[in-house]
Amino acid sequence: MPSTNSSSTRAQNAAREEVLSQLKEDHKKVKKAYKQFEKLDVNEDPQECEALVQQVLDDLTLHAALEEEFLYPAVKDLIAEPDLIEEAEIEHESMHTAIDQLRGMSAGDEKYAARFTVLCEYVLHHVKEEEGEMFPQLARVKLDWEAISQEMAQRRSEARGEGPGAQMQGAETDEAAMGSDDAEPSRGKGSRAGR
Numbered sequence: 001m002p003s004t005n006s007s008s009t010r011a012q013n014a015a016r017e018e019v020l021s022q023l024k025e026d027h028k029k030v031k032k033a034y035k036q037f038e039k040l041d042v043n044e045d046p047q048e049c050e051a052l053v054q055q056v057l058d059d060l061t062l063h064a065a066l067e068e069e070f071l072y073p074a075v076k077d078l079i080a081e082p083d084l085i086e087e088a089e090i091e092h093e094s095m096h097t098a099i100d101q102l103r104g105m106s107a108g109d110e111k112y113a114a115r116f117t118v119l120c121e122y123v124l125h126h127v128k129e130e131e132g133e134m135f136p137q138l139a140r141v142k143l144d145w146e147a148i149s150q151e152m153a154q155r156r157s158e159a160r161g162e163g164p165g166a167q168m169q170g171a172e173t174d175e176a177a178m179g180s181d182d183a184e185p186s187r188g189k190g191s192r193a194g195r
């Protein structure tokens, strides 16, 4: 259901809270993964380290895209301190550079753990500014939060392979499986059909 100008203030407030609380959840997830990483030894558990790092890099990439594409541009001209958005955008640039460097590395590489540690510390500093300064100011920003919330939700589900396209492909595969394989039609119901 597309949102309209007649959407109630309450609905917009709820949508804004939803947007911000999901972003905060992402922040928490990174913090948690970083703590977990600190308990690991990159020489003893290289695979576990790499899996953890990979997950964080993927999560950060999606999170950054959501903020860069939907949040920052929408609030930039409306927030009390637009500098906060500009600074955040520049911090994201540095973060992307660090992410790209780590993507080309493996646990055996020199300074792998150090690079990941520096990235996490950097992100946590950025997160502190978002949650401490930027997000509170957004409480007073009036815009179509419902639309932003919907766009972000759609992007998140696409990233998880649950977009409308993936669902349709899944449905087609189900039909094909039902039609061509009468032995065990239920086995065609793979959620990975879109891959």
Ligand SMILES: [Fe+2]
Pocket (backbone or CB within 6 Å): 064, 067, 088, 092, 126, 130
């Ligand atoms: Fe950010």
Ligand SMILES: [Fe+2]
Pocket (backbone or CB within 6 Å): 023, 027, 063, 067, 127, 130
């Ligand atoms: Fe963030």
